[in-house]
Amino acid sequence: xxxxxxxxxxxxxxxxxxxxxxxxxxxxxxxxxxxxxxxxxxxxxxxxxxxxxxxxxxxxxxxxxxxxxxxxxxxxxxxxxxxxxxxxxxxxxxxxxxxxxxxxxxxxxxxxxxxxxxxxxxxxxxxxxxxxxxxxxxxxxxxxxxxxxxxxxxxxxxxxxxxxxxxxxxxxxxxxxxxxxxxxxxxxxxxxxxxxxxxxxxxxxxxxxxxxxxxxxxxxxxxxxxxxxxxxxxxxxxxxxxxxxxxxxxxxxxxxxxxxxxxxxxxxxxxxxxxxxxxxxxxxxxxxxxxxxxxxxxxxxxxxxxxxxxxxxxxxxxxxxxxxxxxxxxxxxxxxxxxxxxxxxxxxxxxxxxxxxxxxxxxxxxxxxxxxxxxxxxxxxxxxxxxxxxxxxxxxxxxxxxxxxxxxxxxxxxx
Amino acid sequence: xxxxxxxxxxxxxxxxxxxxxxxxxxxxxxxxxxxxxxxxxxxxxxxxxxxxxxxxxxxxxxxxxxxxxxxxxxxxxxxxxxxxxxxxxxxxxxxxxxxxxxxxxxxxxxxxxxxxxxxxxxxxxxxxxxxxxxxxxxxxxxxxxxxxxxxxxxxxxxxxxxxxxxxxxxxxxxxxxxxxxxxxxxxxxxxxxxxxxxxxxxxxxxxxxxxxxxxxxxxxxxxxxxxxxxxxxxxxxxxxxxxxxxxxxxxxxxxxxxxxxxxxxxxxxxxxxxxxxxxxxxxxxxxxxxxxxxxxxxxxxxxxxxxxxxxxxxxxxxxxxxxxxxxxxxxxxxxxxxxxxxxxxxxxxxxxxxxxxxxxxxxxxxxxxxxxxxxxxxxxxxxxxxxxxxxxxxxxxxxxxxxxxxxxx
Numbered sequence: 086x087x088x089x090x091x092x093x094x095x096x097x098x099x100x101x102x103x104x105x106x107x108x109x110x111x112x113x114x115x116x117x118x119x120x121x122x123x124x125x126x127x128x129x130x131x132x133x134x135x136x137x138x139x140x141x142x143x144x145x146x147x148x149x150x151x152x153x154x155x156x157x158x159x160x161x162x163x164x165x166x167x168x169x170x171x172x173x174x175x176x177x178x179x180x181x182x183x184x185x186x187x188x189x190x191x192x193x194x195x196x197x198x199x200x201x202x203x204x205x206x207x208x209x210x211x212x213x214x215x216x217x218x219x220x221x222x223x224x225x226x227x228x229x230x231x232x233x234x235x236x237x238x239x240x241x242x243x244x245x246x247x248x249x250x251x252x253x254x255x256x257x258x259x260x261x262x263x264x265x266x267x268x269x270x271x272x273x274x275x276x277x278x279x280x281x282x283x284x285x286x287x288x289x290x291x292x293x294x295x296x297x298x299x300x301x302x303x304x305x306x307x308x309x310x311x312x313x314x315x316x317x318x319x320x321x322x323x324x325x326x327x328x329x330x331x332x333x334x335x336x337x338x339x340x341x342x343x344x345x346x347x348x349x350x351x352x353x354x355x356x357x358x359x360x361x362x363x364x365x366x367x368x369x370x371x372x373x374x375x376x377x378x379x380x381x382x383x384x385x386x387x388x389x390x391x392x393x394x395x396x397x398x399x400x401x402x403x404x405x406x407x408x409x410x411x412x413x414x415x416x417x418x419x420x421x422x423x424x425x426x427x428x429x430x431x432x433x434x435x436x437x438x439x440x441x442x443x444x445x446x447x448x449x450x451x452x453x454x455x456x457x458x459x460x461x462x463x464x465x466x467x468x469x470x471x472x473x474x475x476x477x478x479x480x481x482x483x484x485x486x487x488x489x490x491x492x493x494x495x496x497x498x499x500x
Numbered sequence: 501x502x503x504x505x506x507x508x509x510x511x512x513x514x515x516x517x518x519x520x521x522x523x524x525x526x527x528x529x530x531x532x533x534x535x536x537x538x539x540x541x542x543x544x545x546x547x548x549x550x551x552x553x554x555x556x557x558x559x560x561x562x563x564x565x566x567x568x569x570x571x572x573x574x575x576x577x578x579x580x581x582x583x584x585x586x587x588x589x590x591x592x593x594x595x596x597x598x599x600x601x602x603x604x605x606x607x608x609x610x611x612x613x614x615x616x617x618x619x620x621x622x623x624x625x626x627x628x629x630x631x632x633x634x635x636x637x638x639x640x641x642x643x644x645x646x647x648x649x650x651x652x653x654x655x656x657x658x659x660x661x662x663x664x665x666x667x668x669x670x671x672x673x674x675x676x677x678x679x680x681x682x683x684x685x686x687x688x689x690x691x692x693x694x695x696x697x698x699x700x701x702x703x704x705x706x707x708x709x710x711x712x713x714x715x716x717x718x719x720x721x722x723x724x725x726x727x728x729x730x731x732x733x734x735x736x737x738x739x740x741x742x743x744x745x746x747x748x749x750x751x752x753x754x755x756x757x758x759x760x761x762x763x764x765x766x767x768x769x770x771x772x773x774x775x776x777x778x779x780x781x782x783x784x785x786x787x788x789x790x791x792x793x794x795x796x797x798x799x800x801x802x803x804x805x806x807x808x809x810x811x812x813x814x815x816x817x818x819x820x821x822x823x824x825x826x827x828x829x830x831x832x833x834x835x836x837x838x839x840x841x842x843x844x845x846x847x848x849x850x851x852x853x854x855x856x857x858x859x860x861x862x863x864x865x866x867x868x869x870x871x872x873x874x875x876x877x878x879x880x881x882x883x884x885x886x887x888x889x890x891x892x893x894x895x896x897x898x899x900x901x902x903x904x905x906x907x908x909x
Contacts, residue, residue: 166894175602178607181605189556192584195559195629198627198904199630199631202788202903202907206559288893289894
């Protein structure tokens with residue numbers, strides 16, 4: 086309730102200010118109208134909500150991509166320890182069935198085995214917590230299609246390691262992986278339990294490589310309000326939300342063969358130099374992003390969802406700095422290319438220098454990882470934000486379509 | 501949650517087990533044959549039994565018929581939706597007659613064929629709410645088998661006691677050698693003797709903790725032999741002070757000098773190890789003690805050795821770690837003749853993981869290094885701790901299932 090009244094208050098304030106300035110009256114008026122017509126969406130959390138894992142039809146994507154971003158997310162990558170193709174097959178089959186149960190709020194097996202000396206099949210910490218909108222998304226790294234498993238002929242057309250990009254500061258221990266799991270839920274313990282029990286199933290077949298625990302969503306789905314990253318700015322205002330954009334930029338089409346209905350996942354662990362950012366004056370922070378901080382409006386004017394005008398100038402210089410984050414990332418300036426961003430804020434506590442160790446776990450989905458590479462090449466080279474961030478982890482994975490009931494992720498690889 | 505009441509399930513299982521013990525032991529004619537595909541063999545004379553696994557939080561195992569006439573029988577196992585059950589076995593007298601593992605929903609049905617004589621059997625689905633399904637074969641019984649898994653396990657446990665005694669007696673010798681080098685003030689000799697003495701305790705650690713000297717209460721560390729022999733700096737009881745191997749280690753490797761106090765510590769260590777030897781001679785072991793002991797040695801690896809906490813001054817953690825693994829492997833070897841009858845596939849799996857672990861540890865061997873393994877310093881730890889830990893975990897997971905198996909044999 087406080088959120089609603091505060092927004093209403095802000096809207097009214099803008100409207101009044103707009104009315105006072107003739108040229109902006111229209112803008113202010115439309116904001117007031119928008120605020121009145123579209124009340125903030127209901128984002129209260131219902132922990133009994135669940136998403137099905139199995140597809141109802143062929144070529145449907147896995148959950149956890151178009152799914153409205155849940156509040157928390159745990160991401161983990163694995164390297165195959167076994168080189169047996171059947172071990173990989175059994176792991177994907179066991180994971181798939183387990184994920185279907187976890188997403189329904191069930192355990193992956195008994196917590197108390199009937200024999201007292203037995204080991205539980207499920208670790209039990211998510212009992213009674215509800216499904217909490219859990220989704221687990223399975224990805225296959227480039228390594229799955231190398232010489233080890235005889236699957237090279239099935240390699241998805243665009244799956245290859247992300248090339249070295251400007252400003253990369255990647256740590257080997259936070260990079261790559263043969264498999265990825267993204268578990269997002271509205272209860273962090275539900276997400277963690279899923280990763281933990283799936284990692285347990287993998288033991289002996291795959292070893293854990295790196296993980297990130299995202300504590301707050303930093304992207305919005307359709308009908309969600311735009312959340313903020315740890316820099317205090319709204320993140321993902323211009324993100325993909327419309328079905329037509331998903332078709333155009335995210336999902337793979339029939340020509341992708343067994344990957345049709347799937348997509349590619351690119352992940353980056355982006356550390357933020359929190360203390361330095363916090364000491365930066367707000368006007369500079371706004372220049373870095375190209376937006377104002379509270380409303381999130383582009384510096385070319387308007388409100389959060391006003392299309393930025395990269396040509397707008399005042400006193401001979403552009404209102405939105407050409408090296409601002411939004412200018413470099415905008416599809417208008419990247420050959421029309423868009424990617425679906427689904428990031429989460431993370432923290433790893435304190436670093437060795439006693440500074441806050443935190444940042445953005447950037448997860449994105451697209452029908453060709455080259456689209457990420459294209460955008461990040463520009464960002465890495467000249468983004469004003471680079472002074473405050475560092476890309477320390479990276480990975481690329483093919484995300485096959487969701488399996489039908491009775492099947493499992495990537496079954497067609499083993500046919 | 502829809503879980504079966506564990507107490508009632510256990511009671512059922514015990515009943516079922518006693519029923520089998522009474523049944524005549526049978527031998528397999530022609531052993532089991534497995535076919536990987538989903539097709540159900542229906543040659544004339546071969547009976548087929550479908551085993552279906554379903555999940556949904558409480559896993560169950562359904563058998564299409566619970567009685568067939570004697571002769572060849574094909575069991576076709578299909579995992580419809582169970583995440584908790586990944587293997588199915590046909591048991592008689594706690595011996596596995598046929599099995600299928602790596603069952604997962606979505607995979608093709610798998611089958612195995614066995615020739616069965618008349619008698620009582622069970623379909624065993626570990627992880628199911630009801631793990632054992634009684635299965636009857638009517639008709640003529642086959643000839644009796646020789647030694648049962650249980651007998652072999654008991655024999656192994658008895659022989660294992662000799663192994664423990666041998667380790668303790670060498671521990672006494674090598675600890676005396678350490679004391680003698682310390683008494684001579686020979687620092688280099690004492691360091692070498694220290695590294696030589698360490699593995700003997702580490703190989704059998706899980707069998708020998710918990711001894712209390714006469715006249716002490718169980719909560720008083722001053723009488724706790726494990727405390728007096730093997731306590732590390734991280735777990736000191738300030739009231740009792742520091743004694744044992746690691747107190748000597750600190751003097752030799754951190755202090756770099758042998759003092760009167762070092763000599764006192766070494767002498768006291770010898771007498772405590774001798775006291776331990778007397779106690780160990782009275783011990784006897786059940787098969788599950790070997791299984792639990794092996795698992796807890798690997799726990800030691802994960803909690804004390806991989807962290808570098810055990811040998812904080814000498815950095816010979818890899819010597820101790822290899823000794824823990826070796827001790828677990830010995831216990832496994834004594835169980836193996838019985839285990840292989842009980843569950844050939846997990847026996848094979850554990851043997852494979854031991855081989856992988858041994859091969860990994862071999863890469864750290866160095867003839868010139870103290871104790872025969874490279875120093876577990878900060879650099880080694882950063883580079884290799886993760887690899888070692890994950891390999892040991894891959895071994896520990898199947899190994900931790902053994903206690904339940906051997907306890908009911």
